[in-house]
Every structure is written in structure tokens, then in C-alpha cells.
Amino acid sequence: MKNIKKIIGFCLILTTFFSCSLNDNLEDNTDINGAEIVTQDKIFDISTDNSGLVRITPISEGGMSYEVQYGHGTGVGASAIVNPGASTTHIYPEGNYTVTIISTDITGNSTTNTYPLSVVYVAPTNVVVIQNFAGTVLTVTATATNANGFTVNWGDASSTQTMSGSLGGTFTAPTHNYAPGVYTLTVTALSGGIATTTVTYPVTVNAPFGLPITYESPIQNYNIGxxxxxxxxxxxxxxxxxxxxxxxxxxxxxxxxxxxxxxxxxxxxxxxxxxxxxxxxxxxxxxxxxxxxxxxxxxxxxxxxxxxxxxxxxxxxxxxxxxxxxxxxxxxxxxxxxxxxxxxxxxxxxxxxxxxxxxxxxxxxxxxx
Known part of the structure; x- marks a missing residue:
């Protein structure tokens, strides 16, 4: 009977030994595998103002540093090193990209993960166009929410022109000299991507007032004076x-x-x-x-x-x-x-x-x- 108890005890010791060894090996394997990044919806914070600004925040268990490769740009502007809990930002044109994050754990082992990123610009809203005439010369300024630019088509067969300005600001077109006539002014607010918003305005450029006076011409201001x-x-x-x-x-x-x-x-x-x-x-x-x-x-x-x-x-x-x-x-x-x-x-x-x-x-x- 005593021999049986000794055998059972010896087996328990062996079981305990092997159990500890297996657990130790699993923990070591976890370290070797490196840090695991979590889902992408927690990684990207994409702006909605057509600035193209994207904040990228690497998140993992065990990561001690991260290399973020933006999938856009060249040289030093194409990637960044990020500490745990920190973020990096990058400005993207509208389009689809692959962001690569290389995470490194405390032992120096690394894990590479890639994430698709889609940046879509929205059509500008609240377009306001102000027209100022000096004789036959028109100056146009425009503003709009989320506008990255404007173009203006004068409606008189001249070329379309780009209005200068910056996101969120006032855009101004070069002055334009019309011949007397009736035109359609077309102003297009640009998102910076595919989406645009277009507004049109009738423009009547009056001929200088003089004889004969017929009260029939659409380009004559008969109420002058x-x-x-x-x-x-x-x-x-x-x-x-x-x-x-x-x-x-x-x-x-x-x-x-x-x-x-x-x-x-x-x-x-x-x-x-x-x-x-x-x-x-x-x-x-x-x-x-x-x-x-x-x-x-x-x-x-x-x-x-x-x-x-x-x-x-x-x-x-x-x-x-x-x-x-x-x-x-x-x-x-x-x-x-x-x-x-x-x-x-x-x-x-x-x-x-x-x-x-x-x-x-x-x-x-x-x-x-």
C-alpha cells in the first residue's frame, strides 16, 4: 500500500512538472509572436472637411513601438515612428490606400499588419457667390463649406478659370471684362476629389446708355438716372x-x-x-x-x-x-x-x-x- 501511494505521488509530481513546462512554453510563444494589432476602425480617424487629414493610432497588446507606412508619399514623409498611445497624421488626396503598421514588442520581435484606407471627399455645401460689377468688368468671390477650390465659367466662350484661395476661406477669380450681352455665369465648388457643387447665375451686361432709346433691348438699363x-x-x-x-x-x-x-x-x-x-x-x-x-x-x-x-x-x-x-x-x-x-x-x-x-x-x- 505504501508503494502504491509513492507511485501516485511521483506521477503527480511529473504531471505538475510537465504542466508548468507547457504553460511556460505558451507564454514564450506569445512573446515570440510579437504584438497583435486590433481592428482598423480603432486605428483611423478620417476628417470629413475635405482636408484629407487622417489620424492613425496604432493599438496593440505588447507593442512598444510602431512604424506606420502611410501608403502615400515619398522619402521621410512616407512613414513615421509612433510610441505606444500616440498618433501620427497624414494628408491624403482622395483615393484608396494600404497602410502598413509594423509593431515591435519589448523583446525586439515585430509583427506586420496592413489595413485598407479609403479617403472620400464630400461635395461642398452652402455655396455663396458675390458679384461686383464696375461698368462691364465683373469681380467674383465665392465661399462654401468644405470647398478646396472653385472654377468659374464666364459664359461668353472665354476659357474657364480657377479661383485662388484655401480650404475654408474666400476664393477670388481674376476680373473679367464682358462685352454687353446676356450670359450665364457658372461657378463650381471643388471638393478636391470627384464631388463638386455647381451654381449658375444670369448675368446681364448693359450697353452704355444713349440714343436711340427703344425700350426693347435686354441689355439696356432704361432706369439709369x-x-x-x-x-x-x-x-x-x-x-x-x-x-x-x-x-x-x-x-x-x-x-x-x-x-x-x-x-x-x-x-x-x-x-x-x-x-x-x-x-x-x-x-x-x-x-x-x-x-x-x-x-x-x-x-x-x-x-x-x-x-x-x-x-x-x-x-x-x-x-x-x-x-x-x-x-x-x-x-x-x-x-x-x-x-x-x-x-x-x-x-x-x-x-x-x-x-x-x-x-x-x-x-x-x-x-x-
């Missing part, structure tokens, strides 16, 4: 097409009940937005008029004469009611020197009395001999 004394004016559809005037658009001139006797309109004709009246091109100014009364006077006044020539005023009465007629204002009676120019055109109606709500229509203002 203004009114005084209580007059109201507007471009309207011709309410009485027929006779000598079948044009589509005319100017309605209303001398309201509160309008002063001296009320009227003024239109600048000086450069750069206007073309002065040159008396050498003809001393007569003709105006088509539709009025409901006979005998009230329409004033045509040419002002701001060159060479010290004073303002000139002519008054002509309507001769028919409720139909279009052409009134002729002959400034040749003043003996104005040839080559004299006038920089402003003024209209008044019935300046002998205050307004009582009269409405007349004007159209096709021309100059001739």
Missing part, C-alpha cells in the same frame, strides 16, 4: 399698339396728383455708362408720344453741354389724343456749335401746373438731321 418732383415711370407692354408704333414695350410716364409742376425724369449720358448726345449727329430729337389730351407740352431738355454750352430746353404740344404721334424737337434753332456734346437728357410734362394724374407713353427716341 431717376425721377424728381413726384413723377412715376415704368417700362410696360405697349397698351395701344398700332398706327406708327407697334413695338412691344414702351415707357409709361405718370404725373401723379402730388407731382410738382417742375417734376420730370433725368438720364445721364456721360461715360462710362452713357453715350453723350453729339449735336453733329443731328440737331433734331424725335419722340413718339401717346397722350389722352391735346395741347399739353412735353419738354425735352439736353444738359451738361461741352465747351461751356448752356442747357437747352424745347417744348412741343401734343396734337392728337388717344393715338401715337411723333413729336419733333429741333435744337438747330439754338445755333449750337458742331461737335458739342450733352451729357444728360431730361423729360418734363405739362410744367405749367402740378400733376393731376396724367399718364402718357413715350417710345422710340431718336436723333436725326
Amino acid at each position: 431717376g425721377t424728381f418732383g413726384g413723377v412715376d415711370v415704368a417700362q410696360v407692354a405697349n397698351p395701344f399698339p398700332g398706327g406708327i408704333n407697334t413695338s412691344a414695350t414702351v415707357r409709361r410716364y405718370t404725373k401723379t396728383n402730388s407731382a410738382a409742376s417742375w417734376s420730370g425724369t433725368w438720364t445721364p449720358l456721360s461715360a462710362p455708362n452713357g453715350v453723350p448726345i453729339d449735336i453733329s449727329n443731328g440737331s433734331k430729337i424725335k419722340v413718339m408720344v401717346y397722350s389722352t389730351e391735346v395741347g399739353k407740352l412735353l419738354n425735352v431738355e439736353i444738359e451738361q453741354g461741352s465747351g461751356g454750352v448752356s442747357n437747352k430746353v424745347l417744348k412741343v404740344a401734343s396734337t392728337v389724343a388717344n393715338q401715337w404721334e411723333e413729336l419733333v424737337f429741333d435744337f438747330g434753332t439754338f445755333g449750337i456749335p458742331a461737335g458739342t456734346t450733352f451729357g444728360q437728357l431730361v423729360f418734363r410734362y405739362n410744367d405749367a401746373a402740378s400733376g393731376v394724374g396724367e399718364v402718357i407713353y413715350l417710345d422710340n427716341i431718336t436723333q436725326s438731321n
